[in-house]
Amino acid sequence: QVQVVESGGGLVQAGGSLRLSCAASGNIFSIATMGWYRQAPGKQRELVAVIASGGSTNYADAVKGRFTISRDNAKNTVYLQMNSLKPEDTAVYYCNAQLKTWVLGGLGDYWGQGTQVTVSS
Numbered sequence: 001q002v003q004v005v006e007s008g009g010g011l012v013q014a015g016g017s018l019r020l021s022c023a024a025s026g027n028i029f030s031i032a033t034m035g036w037y038r039q040a041p042g043k044q045r046e047l048v049a050v051i052a053s054g055g056s057t058n059y060a061d062a063v064k065g066r067f068t069i070s071r072d073n074a075k076n077t078v079y080l081q082m083n084s085l086k087p088e089d090t091a092v093y094y095c096n097a098q099l100k101t102w103v104l105g106g107l108g109d110y111w112g113q114g115t116q117v118t119v120s121s
Contacts, residue, residue, distance in 0.1 A: 001103075002026035002110050006095045009115030012085055016119075020080040022095030022112055031099040032107055034071060034078035038091035038117075045094065049080060062088075085119045093117050 008020040024031065035050030049059045049069040057069055068081040078095065095112035
C-alpha cells in the first residue's frame, strides 16, 4: 500500500537543465533512502544518485558536479536537479524508495513508473 510517483521529465537541449520530483505516499512508517536510477535504450538500469534520511549522498561518476539530489523528509519527496545536460543523459529515470511500512517488519524496495528525459544535441 505504497505509491511512488515521479514528475518533471521532458525534452531539453544540451547544456540545459531539468528538475525531477518523486513523492512516496501510503502506509509509510519511515524511509531509509530515496534515489534515482536511469535506463537508456539497450543498457542496464544504473544508479544515478541516492540520499539517506540523514542527508548523506552518493552519485554516479558520470553525473558528479552536474546533478544534485535533495530530500524533503516531511513530504517524503526527493528531487534531482540536473544541470549541464548531455545527450548521453537521455534515459528513463526511475525513483526508488527503501522504506518501512506499518505492516512489514523490515525494509521494502519500491519503484516509480519512470519518467522520460531526452537531451537533444
